[in-house]
Amino acid sequence: MGASAPRARVTARVSSGALKWPPMTDTASALPFSTSRRGAVHRWSRTLIPTMRDAPADAELPSHIFLTRAGYIRKVGAGVYDYLPLAKRVLTKIETIIREELDAAGACEMLVPHIVPIELYAGTKRDIDYGDLLMRFTDRHGREAALGPTHEEIVTEMLKGSVNSYKQLPLNVYQIQTKFRDEFRPRAGLLRGREFIMKDAYSFHLTLEGEGGLNDTYDAMYTAYVNTFRRCRLDFSVVEAEAGPIGGSASHEFMVNCETGEDTIMVCPESGYAANVEKCEIGERAYAFDEGPVADLKTNHTPAMPGIELVAEHLGTTPDGMLKTIVMQPAGEVNADGNGGPRWVLAVVRGDHEVNEGKVRDAVGFAVEMADEKAARDAGFAIGYVSPRAATMIEGCILVIDPDASGLRADWATGSDKADHHDTGFNWTRDFAGELPASGSAGPDKQVQTGSVKVADIRNAISGDPSPRAAGSSLEARRGIEVGHIFKLGTKYSDAFEFSVLDAQQQRQPVIMGCYGIGVSRTMAACVEMSHDENGIIWPAPVAPYHALISLVKPEDEASQQACEQIARELSERGVDVLVDDRKERPGVKFKDADLIGIPVRVTIGPKTLEKGGAEVKHRREDGFGELVTIDDVAERVSVRLRDA
RNA sequence: CGGGGUGUAGCGCAGCUUGGUUAGCGCGCUUGACUGGGGGUCAAGAGGUCGGGAGUUCGAAUCUCCCCACCCCGACCA
Numbered sequence: 075m076g077a078s079a080p081r082a083r084v085t086a087r088v089s090s091g092a093l094k095w096p097p098m099t100d101t102a103s104a105l106p107f108s109t110s111r112r113g114a115v116h117r118w119s120r121t122l123i124p125t126m127r128d129a130p131a132d133a134e135l136p137s138h139i140f141l142t143r144a145g146y147i148r149k150v151g152a153g154v155y156d157y158l159p160l161a162k163r164v165l166t167k168i169e170t171i172i173r174e175e176l177d178a179a180g181a182c183e184m185l186v187p188h189i190v191p192i193e194l195y196a197g198t199k200r201d202i203d204y205g206d207l208l209m210r211f212t213d214r215h216g217r218e219a220a221l222g223p224t225h226e227e228i229v230t231e232m233l234k235g236s237v238n239s240y241k242q243l244p245l246n247v248y249q250i251q252t253k254f255r256d257e258f259r260p261r262a263g264l265l266r267g268r269e270f271i272m273k274d275a276y277s278f279h280l281t282l283e284g285e286g287g288l289n290d291t292y293d294a295m296y297t298a299y300v301n302t303f304r305r306c307r308l309d310f311s312v313v314e315a316e317a318g319p320i321g322g323s324a325s326h327e328f329m330v331n332c333e334t335g336e337d338t339i340m341v342c343p344e345s346g347y348a349a350n351v352e353k354c355e356i357g358e359r360a361y362a363f364d365e366g367p368v369a370d371l372k373t374n375h376t377p378a379m380p381g382i383e384l385v386a387e388h389l390g391t392t393p394d395g396m397l398k399t400i401v402m403q404p405a406g407e408v409n410a411d412g413n414g415g416p417r418w419v420l421a422v423v424r425g426d427h428e429v430n431e432g433k434v435r436d437a438v439g440f441a442v443e444m445a446d447e448k449a450a451r452d453a454g455f456a457i458g459y460v461s462p463r464a465a466t467m468i469e470g471c472i473l474v475i476d477p478d479a480s481g482l483r484a485d486w487a488t489g490s491d492k493a494d495h496h497d498t499g500f501n502w503t504r505d506f507a508g509e510l511p512a513s514g515s516a517g518p519d520k521q522v523q524t525g526s527v528k529v530a531d532i533r534n535a536i537s538g539d540p541s542p543r544a545a546g547s548s549l550e551a552r553r554g555i556e557v558g559h560i561f562k563l564g565t566k567y568s569d570a571f572e573f574s575v576l577d578a579q580q581q582r583q584p585v586i587m588g589c590y591g592i593g594v595s596r597t598m599a600a601c602v603e604m605s606h607d608e609n610g611i612i613w614p615a616p617v618a619p620y621h622a623l624i625s626l627v628k629p630e631d632e633a634s635q636q637a638c639e640q641i642a643r644e645l646s647e648r649g650v651d652v653l654v655d656d657r658k659e660r661p662g663v664k665f666k667d668a669d670l671i672g673i674p675v676r677v678t679i680g681p682k683t684l685e686k687g688g689a690e691v692k693h694r695r696e697d698g699f700g701e702l703v704t705i706d707d708v709a710e711r712v713s714v715r716l717r718d719a
Numbered sequence: 720c721g722g723g724g725u726g727u728a729g730c731g732c733a734g735c736u737u738g739g740u741u742a743g744c745g746c747g748c749u750u751g752a753c754u755g756g757g758g759g760u761c762a763a764g765a766g767g768u769c770g771g772g773a774g775u776u777c778g779a780a781u782c783u784c785c786c787c788a789c790c791c792c793g794a795c796c797a
Contacts, residue, residue, distance in 0.1 A: 127746055127758070128731045132790050143730095152789065206720095207796075224797075258720070258795065272797085327797085336796090559797055591797060609757095627756065662757040669757085680756070690756095699756080 113621070113646040118655045121159050124148075125667050135334050137602035138263030140611045144670040153260025153268035157595075160671060163619035163651075164598050165271060169250050171305045171616065172273050172592060179298040180291070181246040181275055186228045188252065192218040194227040197570030209254040209268070221254035226567050226589060229276045233585075234573040237278070243575065243585070244286040246295075248275030250594060264599035265336065265555065275590040278568075280575065280583055288586045292324075292562055295590045299328055299558045302592065306601060307614030311554065313339045313348040325561040328592075329554030330600040339554045340535045344547035349535075352432060354549065356531050357540030361480035362513035369485040369499035377494040382425045389487045389498050396425030397479050397488040397500065399460040401445040402434060416526070417470030418445065418453070422462050424478045425487075427533040437474050437530035459489035461497065465526070466507040473508070473527045477516050480529060555600045556593070563587040602672075611672030612694045615716050620653040621645075622712050623673035625664050627680030629656045634679045637689060637705045641677060644709035650716065669694065675715045676700070677708055691715060 122145070129139040130149070141147045146161035157165060173183065192210070195201035201208055201220065209221040222228065229247065237245065253272040260268050275295065281287040296312075303310050308330050315327040327350055329339050340354040341347065349355070376385050386393050402419040419442050421429045435441050447457055454468050465473035479486075481502035488500045502510060508527055516529050537551035568574065568585040577583045598617070605612045615621055622645055626634050642652050653673060655664050661680075668676055678690040678700065691711045692700025703711045 124729085126730060130730070131725090131732090134791090149789095253797090255797080259791095259793095261791090266796090270797095556797065561797095593797075596797095625756095660755065660757090660759070662755090662759075665757045667758085678756080682756075 111649045113648065113650040113652055115642045115646050115652045115654065116620070118653060119657050121653075123158070123160060123667075123671065125670055133263065135262050135265065135603065136606050137265065137334075137599040140602055140606055140670065140672075141263060141599065144610055144667075144672065146671075147264065153257055153266065155264060155267060155269075160619040161598065164601075164613070164617055165594060167617045167619075168306060168594055168597055169273070172250065172302055172594070175298040175302045175305075176248055176273075176275065176295075179246070179294040181248045181277075181295075181298075183249060184247050185249050185251060186222075186225050186232065188221050188254070190220050190222045190225070190228050192220060194231060195220070198227060198567060200227070207255050207257065209256045223253055223255045224272070224274050224589070224591065225249070226276065226563070226587075227571070230567045230571045230573055230587070233276075233278055234571055237585075238575055240280045240575050240577045240583070244277060244279045244288075244291055246275060246277040246291055248273060248590070262336070262599075264595050265603075267595070270596060271594040273592040273594055277588040277590070279586045279588075280577060282586055288562055288588050292560065292588050295560055295588070296326065299560065299590075299592070303328060303330075303557065303597075305616050306597060307616060308557070308597075308600060308604060310557070311339060311341065311348050311552075313341075313350050313353075313554075315350045315353050315559070325559060327556050328558030328560075330557055330604060331552060332555050332600065332603045333553050334603050335553040335555040337554050337556050339552050340537075340539075340549045341552055342541035342543050342547055342549055344541060344544035347541065347543040351534050351551075352430060354535035355542035356533075356535050356549070357542045357545070358515045359477040359531070359540060360513075360515045361475070361477035361482065361529050363481035363502045363510040364513055365481045365484040365501070365503065367484060367499070367501035367504040369501075371497055371499045371501070371505055373490050373495050373497050375494060376496045385496055386425065386487065389496060391487050391498070393425035395483070395487055397462065397486045398423050398425050398427070398429070399462055399464065399489060400429045401450045401455050401457065401460055401464075402431075402442040403445040403449070404440055404442060416472045418450070418455075418468065418472070420460070420462065420465050420471055420473045421476075421532055422473065422479045423476040423533045427476065427478065427536070430532060430534045433530070433532045434474060437528055437532055438472055456489065456491050456493050459491060459493055459495060461488040461491050461500065462502075462506060464491050467491070471526060474532050475527070475529050476531065476533045477529060478533070481510075481513075555596065555603065557597045557600050558590075558592045560590045561588060563589050606672070607695075609666070610670035613672045613674055615674045618651075618672070618674050620651040620673050621716050622650055622652050622675045622677060623668055623671075624652060624654045624677045624679060625661075625668055626654065626656055627661050627664075627678060627682070629658055631681055633684050634681065637679050637684060640705060641679075641689065641708045645712060648709060648713055650709075650712065675712050677712060 124145040126143045129143050133139040133142055145158055147158065148156040150156055192201060204223060208223060210218065212218050250273045252269055254269055257266060257268050260266055277291045279286060279288045283289055310328055310330045313327050313329055315325045329337060338351045340349055340351060374389060376388055382393050382396060382398065386396055400421045402421060419434060419438055421434050423429050431442060450457055455464055462473060465471040484501055486500040487496060487498045490497045510527060511529055516531060535549055537549060539549045541547040541549055565584040565586055567587055574582045574584045601614060601617055602611050605614060624638050624641060626638055628634055638654060642654060645652050672694060674694050676692055676694065683689050683702065686702055688702050688704040689708050690700040691703050691708060693715055
């Protein structure tokens with residue numbers, strides 16, 4: 075603002091009543107910086123908190139319902155929300171915690187554009203990997219671009235232009251900004267939006283190990299994340315995870331332990347091992363192929379039955395009595411068609427289990443993907459009705475069997491390798507023409523092979539599976555909300571962008587990268603999921619929009635105003651953020667709203683409390699009136715209550 | 720992307736089957752009065768392109784067609 079600009083009025087005149095606002099201390103300092111943080115003091119009547127008695131019909135989860143009802147967020151479109159003043163304050167607090175922890179871990183903040191020219195994806199093919207999830211647009215000149223879902227490309231490109239010596243490494247940069255993903259199905263309010271606030275960090279290294287290596291920074295970031303989520307008072311688990319479409323080698327997810335979460339994680343209560351379902355290993359399981367037949371092989375007509383449930387019912391069995399045979403093929407460039415390599419991979423699991431592509435890849439030693447349906451049909455597979463026998467009838471097949479789908483059961487129901495038919499009474503020993511391995515057991519690091527038949531762990535873990543880390547212990551499934559994810563990326567992006575530096579021996583070395591994300595808006599929602607009751611939100615103090623709420627039962631009462639002003643000033647000086655409910659509403663309305671918006675400590679001032687000698691102080695979790703405290707002692711009392719909030 | 724569903728006031732809904740006064744109800748909002756510690760009472764008000772377009776009809780929120788938006792389940796997914 076220029077010197078000639080009219081001076082803004084600091085104190086707006088209050089329409090009635092004589093509250094001076096904001097309460098000024100005599101140190102209205104001229105310093106351009108603050109020596110100690112003074113808490114904000116805001117009036118409810120002068121901010122925007124549109125509370126609602128009813129939640130919108132589409133809100134189902136507590137975080138969605140309460141954030142909407144309490145006036146934090148408002149829906150603009152599918153998966154797109156306004157952040158109103160209360161929400162913005164929470165987001166800022168979460169961001170501040172993140173900044174403090176990341177800065178302490180040696181990262182530095184920057185900002186890159188939301189708009190990513192599509193050519194930047196040329197090297198990494200992420201425009202294809204991300205597919206429709208990428209929010210694309212074309213500008214007036216016909217140039218294609220995307221709104222960034224993350225910014226590996228643009229950051230790598232930026233660093234490439236400014237870093238060319240090993241002496242400039244390691245480097246760890248981060249930003250906090252809005253990200254975009256065109257979700258097929260946004261849902262659950264802030265938990266899965268198409269536009270969301272995310273902190274993303276990228277680190278660059280010459281080496282993996284040693285000082286300044288990726289592992290060092292990865293560990294520092296791991297610690298920073300633990301600190302961050304602890305400071306948000308979240309109950310969370312750190313789980314091992316697959317790197318996913320972002321590519322790379324190792325990663326951990328930070329999952330808030332919450333039943334309403336969308337993600338399933340597997341934990342071993344004995345060893346503490348935790349992993350997401352896709353990544354989770356399963357302990358050793360027995361398999362066998364020596365059970366003799368107990369029933370005749372019979373072919374049944376099963377037309378027009380989508381889903382294994384229906385087929386099982388029709389055959390008089392259940393999904394766990396069926397074999398599911400999935401036809402896969404070598405993925406991408408690994409496709410060995412034409413040079414004698416395997417052309418198909420048949421993965422066999424029990425009907426109630428799910429094939430895990432990553433595990434199949436590990437079992438056969440090359441990447442696989444679902445077979446192209448047309449090509450598979452042309453090769454002779456009766457897609458939808460395939461049995462393990464197809465492996466012996468069609469050229470170039472590798473058969474991989476999950477232990478639970480082995481001959482532990484003497485008669486299986488399975489496809490008949492012809493359309494609209496399923497067999498019952500299938501017995502591995504009698505009905506499979508190929509050679510089968512001897513009985514034994516297979517675990518995560520162990521697979522058994524005979525010719526082109528393997529037995530290996532190739533399915534997603536489920537609750538009750540043996541733990542891979544503690545013999546005799548079982549895995550348990552829990553739900554979680556993913557709020558953080560850290561990856562060791564390796565050289566995927568630096569290779570693609572030819573980002574390399576000269577090392578001390580004047581050798582050109584590709585830069586090794588890590589990347590680290592935190593869902594900021596999702597973290598806010600996770601806090602609400604974790605901490606609420608039937609009346610509304612209960613914020614943990616470190617992320618609460620205000621620490622204390624002063625409810626004026628009778629706002630026009632002068633004595634109440636004076637007490638409020640004193641308390642607000644003293645709290646502010648202590649660094650406590652204060653919201654004063656100065657609305658001319660009935661007490662019942664104010665208390666209901668107070669519970670809804672969830673400020674941790676409430677101070678109630680009214681003629682009656684003053685008559686009794688002070689104000690009432692209570693924590694959001696407590697019912698009723700709270701403790702009576704003299705006005706002079708309120709600030710201290712509130713501070714104490716906040717300390718353990 | 721498959722299946723199902725919904726669009727009527729800021730929010731929650733009724734009306735549509737069987738077309739026909741001025742499109743209703745609750746909450747919220749405005750004004751006034753009485754009230755005054757857990758969404759109070761009474762009175763008077765404001766607020767609507769009935770998602771959009773086309774059609775049928777003397778007449779459409781209502782029937783037909785097309786489009787759009789949104790939601791749920793599934794599949795997918797940091």
